[in-house]
Amino acid sequence: MNKASRLFCPALITPKNAVVKQTEQLSRSQKLLTELGLVKSGSNGTYQIMPMAQRSVDKFVDLVQSNMQLAGGQKITLPILTPTNLWKKTGRLDGDISEFYMVRDRSNKQFLMSPVNPRGGSDCHAGHHITISYRQLPLRLYQIGPKFRDELKTRFGLMRAKEFLMKDMYSFDVSNERAGETYAIVSAAYDRLFKQLDVPFVKVNAATGMMGGSVSHEYHYISPVGEDTLLQCSSCGFAGNSEVLDAKPESPVSCPSCKGSDLKEVRGVEVAHTFVLGDKYSKPLGATFLNTSGKPQSLVMGCYGIGITRVIAAALEVLSSEQELHWPCLLAPYDVCLIGPKQGSKEQPAAELIENELLLKVGELCGHQELLHDDRKELTIGKRLLEAKRLGHPLTIIVGAKAAHQDSPQLEVHLSKGEILELDINEALKLVAEHSQHKKNLLNCSFLQDKEENRSQSVGQQH
Ligand SMILES: [Zn+2]
Structure with a gap:
């Protein structure tokens, strides 16, 4: 049993007339988490998670894992330090690298500290020259670990930090068709997970941007502190990324779901993302499998991320009041x-x-x-x-x-x-x-049992 007298919960006490130096923008979740001693602000943009909040993180990790296992996922651990030469092969170091953390070892060899990118899974194949047969596919590997991003503006605590916890899964299939099946299975696991959290979320068709690939969805919590602009239909709840809907001020778009015309702008916190990557990364890295004729063929990949610490912070932001934290039932410490x-x-x-x-x-x-x-x-x-x-x-x-x-x-x-x-x-x-x-x-997802047959229609709808 847990005793409050023994709990390490270093509440932040600000003297009454102290001048508070606002080094970062506070959200209410961040304010409460810090004041109550659940999270301690480390150096700029990094956070120490204290025992009570750690319980919530651990519960969420367990929930994510059970859903990934149900989707056929196998857990692995990849190094945080990745040699930059692998990154050069895909041209990723030619673009904007200002948000990457680079370190050098004593022999001046350069490493990148795992950024948010689907490359890791591909490295694990190409880097170790694994020979894989079509018989072993599909393969769905996931990891849970810290990610690094040198944010220019860290904001809202755990929601936009320089170091954060992420789950990422990489899927490997023999063909685009099979990759599409994997995408449906993993997407169903994501839908289930977000329904288990019981926080209103929207799932939107996403611009694939720098990740490449053809099919992609984002999961958002709607909150004024969100950094993405979404268009939401007031009649049916459909939401879309404004880039994808290609909204122009002079020609208002109609809702792709119900054809309604009352779309209003809302702010979304992106908490998860799913992609079909195709062979965009496997090809340049030579990540192949042996096909039925014994010939090497490029793997067809998918990539699936969830910001573990970001989901918790964003869910608290959505549910809490200015004075009190409110947790998703399954994540309360x-x-x-x-x-x-x-x-x-x-x-x-x-x-x-x-x-x-x-x-x-x-x-x-x-x-x-x-x-x-x-x-x-x-x-x-x-x-x-x-x-x-x-x-x-x-x-x-x-x-x-x-x-x-x-x-x-x-x-x-x-x-x-x-x-x-x-x-x-x-x-x-x-x-x-x-x-x-x-x-x-x-x-047990007993809330899903009568709704199972409607699941395929739920894409793009408010839940
Ligand atoms: Zn609509």
Whole structure:
């Protein structure tokens, strides 16, 4: 069980009359995460993730992994340091490289620290001269690791940092047709994942830009801090990237989905991206497989990214208020926070009996790791409750003065969206059980079962 008294959560205390040097633009998620001690700002544009936020990151990594495994993914780890000579072959170093981190070793050999690019998967083939047969395809490899980008303007904390955590998958197929099938399978896994997070998202047809390839989609959370401009249809919710819809001020575009004409501009945070790359990278690198006639043939690739830390920051940005964090159900650091009576209060002896009973029973219902016991009894209930609400625990149970009523002990239960309930012990336990069941339903995707046949129509729609 987790005790608040032992939790390393270095809250940022700004003296009342301090002059705050605004070195970066703050978003509300970033402001709350920093103030509450979940994230510490490192040197400009990098962040230290503290234990409570790390729990959320780990939960999201698990969720991403289970979806990648369902899509036939196999996990690998690629080096962060990649020799630049491999990058030269595809001409990637001829373009704009100002956002790359380059380092040299003692013999002056140059390396690139893994940037956001689909090249890594291709390196893993071409670089190691693996001979692969058509029998081994399709192959879907993914990794989860840090990525680096020398951002000129780091902003909004984890949403636009110089170092961040990403999942990227590379798929390898024998033909464009097979690559299209892989694309459908992995895209379905992405759709499922974003529905499990239960944060409204839009999936848009994307300009493939420098990544090349033919088919591409982006997943966005709509937020004023987003850096992409999207056009969204007010009648059906369809959203498109303004570059792709080729909107010109003099000729307004109509919605490709419902032909409605009321498209308005919204800001999107890009949280995931899927591409069919074709042979754009495999060809110059000589990444081949042996076809049915035993001849080498270029692999047809796909690339699928999710910004792990960015999804968490952007989801918090969308869900939270100025004062309180609100988490996607599956990513909340803890499910339940339990606050007991204050040391020395007259209700302490009676209330503690109930507190101990709840520690056991709540832990059994939601899992002991999902229970945070705020055992800092030197603090008033009010002070601990204020912090619990700002941290956004899905359920906060208070064992206070009313719990000491001998005939009918009452608990106060605070839900993350501000609702307050007065419940007896059994009712409170039922609420915990319901929350755990809701999580299970999300994990098992039971919300998808009746909608499965509609999935193919969902592309480009608001979910
Ligand atoms: Zn429409």
